[in-house]
Amino acid sequence: MQDFKFNIYDLSSFTHWVDVSLYSYCTPFWAMMWEMIIIGVAMLLFYAVIGLFLVYAERKVCAFMQNRIGPNRVGPYGFIQTVADLVKLLMKELVIIRKSDKFLFYLAPFIVIIVNFMTMAAIPFAKGIHAIDFNIGVLYIMAISSMGVIGVLIAGWSSNNKFSMIGAMRSGAQIVSYELSVGFSLITMCVLAGSMQLSTIVEGQSECWYIFQGHIPAIIAFVIFLIAGTAETNRGPFDLAEAESELTAGYHTEYSGISFAFFYLAEYINMFIIASIAATVFWGGWMPFHISGLAGFNNIMDFIPPFIWYIGKTFVIIWIMMWFKWTFPRLRIDQLLTLEWKYLLPINLVNIILMALIVLMGWHF
Amino acid sequence: MSEEISSVVDIDQQEYIINIGPQHPSTHGVLRFVVSLQGEVVKSLQPHIGYIHRGIEKMCENLTYQQIIHLTDRMDYLSAHTNNEAVCLCVEKALGIEVPERVKYIRTILDELTRLASHQLWWCSFGMDLGGQTCYFYGLRDREKILDIFEETCGARLLLSYNTPGGLMWDIHPNFQKRIKEFIKYFRKKLPEYDAILTGNVIMHQRTEDIGILSLEDAISYGITGPTARASGFSCDVRKRYPYSAYDKADFKEIIYTKGDTFHRYQARMDEMWESMKILEQLVDNIPEGDFTAKMKPVIKLPEGEYYQRVESARGELGVFIVSKGEKYPYRMKFRSPNFCNLAIMNKLTSNFKIADLIAISGSLDLVIPDIDR
Amino acid sequence: MDNDKLKEKVLSIVPNAEIVNGNQYLEVTVIPGKLHELAKQLKENPETNFDFLFCQSGVDYGDSLCVVYHLESLKHKQSIVLKTKTPNRENPIIDSVYDIWKAAEYHEREIYDLLGIKFRNHPDLRRFFLEESWGYPLRKDFKDEINIIEK
Numbered sequence: 017m018q019d020f021k022f023n024i025y026d027l028s029s030f031t032h033w034v035d036v037s038l039y040s041y042c043t044p045f046w047a048m049m050w051e052m053i054i055i056g057v058a059m060l061l062f063y064a065v066i067g068l069f070l071v072y073a074e075r076k077v078c079a080f081m082q083n084r085i086g087p088n089r090v091g092p093y094g095f096i097q098t099v100a101d102l103v104k105l106l107m108k109e110l111v112i113i114r115k116s117d118k119f120l121f122y123l124a125p126f127i128v129i130i131v132n133f134m135t136m137a138a139i140p141f142a143k144g145i146h147a148i149d150f151n152i153g154v155l156y157i158m159a160i161s162s163m164g165v166i167g168v169l170i171a172g173w174s175s176n177n178k179f180s181m182i183g184a185m186r187s188g189a190q191i192v193s194y195e196l197s198v199g200f201s202l203i204t205m206c207v208l209a210g211s212m213q214l215s216t217i218v219e220g221q222s223e224c225w226y227i228f229q230g231h232i233p234a235i236i237a238f239v240i241f242l243i244a245g246t247a248e249t250n251r252g253p254f255d256l257a258e259a260e261s262e263l264t265a266g267y268h269t270e271y272s273g274i275s276f277a278f279f280y281l282a283e284y285i286n287m288f289i290i291a292s293i294a295a296t297v298f299w300g301g302w303m304p305f306h307i308s309g310l311a312g313f314n315n316i317m318d319f320i321p322p323f324i325w326y327i328g329k330t331f332v333i334i335w336i337m338m339w340f341k342w343t344f345p346r347l348r349i350d351q352l353l354t355l356e357w358k359y360l361l362p363i364n365l366v367n368i369i370l371m372a373l374i375v376l377m378g379w380h381f
Numbered sequence: 382m383s384e385e386i387s388s389v390v391d392i393d394q395q396e397y398i399i400n401i402g403p404q405h406p407s408t409h410g411v412l413r414f415v416v417s418l419q420g421e422v423v424k425s426l427q428p429h430i431g432y433i434h435r436g437i438e439k440m441c442e443n444l445t446y447q448q449i450i451h452l453t454d455r456m457d458y459l460s461a462h463t464n465n466e467a468v469c470l471c472v473e474k475a476l477g478i479e480v481p482e483r484v485k486y487i488r489t490i491l492d493e494l495t496r497l498a499s500h501q502l503w504w505c506s507f508g509m510d511l512g513g514q515t516c517y518f519y520g521l522r523d524r525e526k527i528l529d530i531f532e533e534t535c536g537a538r539l540l541l542s543y544n545t546p547g548g549l550m551w552d553i554h555p556n557f558q559k560r561i562k563e564f565i566k567y568f569r570k571k572l573p574e575y576d577a578i579l580t581g582n583v584i585m586h587q588r589t590e591d592i593g594i595l596s597l598e599d600a601i602s603y604g605i606t607g608p609t610a611r612a613s614g615f616s617c618d619v620r621k622r623y624p625y626s627a628y629d630k631a632d633f634k635e636i637i638y639t640k641g642d643t644f645h646r647y648q649a650r651m652d653e654m655w656e657s658m659k660i661l662e663q664l665v666d667n668i669p670e671g672d673f674t675a676k677m678k679p680v681i682k683l684p685e686g687e688y689y690q691r692v693e694s695a696r697g698e699l700g701v702f703i704v705s706k707g708e709k710y711p712y713r714m715k716f717r718s719p720n721f722c723n724l725a726i727m728n729k730l731t732s733n734f735k736i737a738d739l740i741a742i743s744g745s746l747d748l749v750i751p752d753i754d755r
Numbered sequence: 756m757d758n759d760k761l762k763e764k765v766l767s768i769v770p771n772a773e774i775v776n777g778n779q780y781l782e783v784t785v786i787p788g789k790l791h792e793l794a795k796q797l798k799e800n801p802e803t804n805f806d807f808l809f810c811q812s813g814v815d816y817g818d819s820l821c822v823v824y825h826l827e828s829l830k831h832k833q834s835i836v837l838k839t840k841t842p843n844r845e846n847p848i849i850d851s852v853y854d855i856w857k858a859a860e861y862h863e864r865e866i867y868d869l870l871g872i873k874f875r876n877h878p879d880l881r882r883f884f885l886e887e888s889w890g891y892p893l894r895k896d897f898k899d900e901i902n903i904i905e906k
Binding site: 083084345 | 512
């Protein structure tokens, strides 16, 4: 048992302490099991808290944009309104449609939520708080996050509802298309970082964030990532899959109670994941804002704990995505696909070449 | 019956048929479109109506003219005052009564306020149909001010029933003119906000331009009226063509656009809001002194004959056709409601457009379902 | 064209038309067989050019069923009312004017629904507001003990 000193600026000592203590008490097998359980429970808690908070935040943000007050009855400033909503959803009856495919109907929300949960594993929340640090972290995130569409498709198909079906088909076309742009814009940044490991990507930004290091192509990649990421979460101007005014609620029309809550929560967590990837790859994740040469300024920035940096950046991006949603009208399906295949994808391909050129010639900061 | 009359517009059973409505967020009421799709593309559309058919025309046959006024509110509930006025004008014309100037001015002012309120609500729900939900709250915020003016003077916010054959129920509230002037000053600042959030948006332009083009020939042939037809170049404003009340005293432009697509229908209504404010500004200070009603007998009996009165409601031309046999009840009463005629064009406008366009087009026609069903 | 000329015009198409100067519009009554021809002539003749059917209503006069057409010429700024009456209450049939004015499609469906007048050559004549089991409520002999309270 070694000495433990809790350091908020470097949590790896804490995780290391947990690891060593567990191995000293149990057999290696049980120690690993305990670690998995602890991480799982911690992530689940984080997931629930973030999900509920985001629902609350969205309701408040949209209320302020619409000259309203928003939730203000349950708890101070309506803060625990979403908890009350969750309790309500938990107690609601699960409506089963007689002619639906019951197995798939129940399975779909779980697929969506599990995929979500798996993606969270690869995100570095703070220095040392990182469930798994793959050396292909970016690839892993891209691969897993695009599997959520399977749940959406299954939900739309198994509901035996024409609106759900159209919604699911739209969602399929949309996510498959925008996956390309998300992937390519991340690859552009991997070219600059020279690594796909998220911890390396974050460490590489200790001097200067990649969005500044890579200047023009990095900014283009960031904008494309933001657009494509919003599209991938089925939000904002791209919410065709659930287009309220056209398809009533799209693929989750027939869901009620907790299975609806799963879809609802998954949408917000998706937004959180996209925002945290954007924050990690472009804005340096938990890395404080540094300007090389200004030691005093850098010290002040270092004083803010990494976790706060990470959450702050993520929420700024989430706020931008909410801003999109509450000010733009919805696109039509053909315009959506035109935007991707005729504009974003070619720009992206050129952008990768530009980035490669900049990295080769050393024109970055 | 049904063997004799074969249905020509038979929806092919092989296509994907969905029911938009009767309960759907963007039909704004219990309207039902049976839409046959190919992929996302609308192949044919049949409106099914009658979910809130109350038989107002039949009920009118057993009611006196004063009572009928209160039923007409329930037709196009967003331009309740215009409906009231149509019946009153028709009865006054039949009796040969000249109402006091004061009444004419007040009626015209309330007409225009109704039009403004109705267009505001149309604007917010059109924004919603396109998916921009923030619009809804902008529109409702400003509409509230008009409803407050109504409440003060008429006692009701939506179904005014302020008219009566021969004049008005009672005189205006002392604050009436002041409040209207305040409102115009306020709304002149707020209307550009509408443009900022929706009109100038690129997505909105892409969603509406060249969508659902209504040609001038079709507009006339189908009897389309109101801003919907004026966007196609059909000069059909009853206020200009057959001025009633005090419209001949006001100087205003008839908004005419020529292309007839969804965006021009949108633009026509937005411009009408400016024109309405212009009319209000001209009339509000000049309300003459006088009685708020002409001398009327308690029992109104129209002389035998047929009477027709046309007025311009917020959605188009509203016609009232009364057949009287000299009794205190009308023998037959017919309302030519603008929405009923405008609905007829839906099938033609939406064919070969996508579902999303269908919603945009039906939003741009500004359908109010109780007016269709009556 | 003033009302006198219009009268002559109408009489030249349908010689035995009844023409009344109503309190607002010129009212022309023709037999159902002549209506379609007269309407077509009035629409297509450039001198009259009644291109806007702004109202079409059905009236039950007790002994006969009547359809009233309110027409307007946008070019000549003139209006006319056409009427046609059929005494046949069992199976009233009148020619549809859908091929002349498209607006007639819905108006005629409404009249068919509420008064039971059938329109020949109408593209899609079905009940509009009510179900097949209903009678024709705007007819004066319509009785509905449950829903309508007679005064």
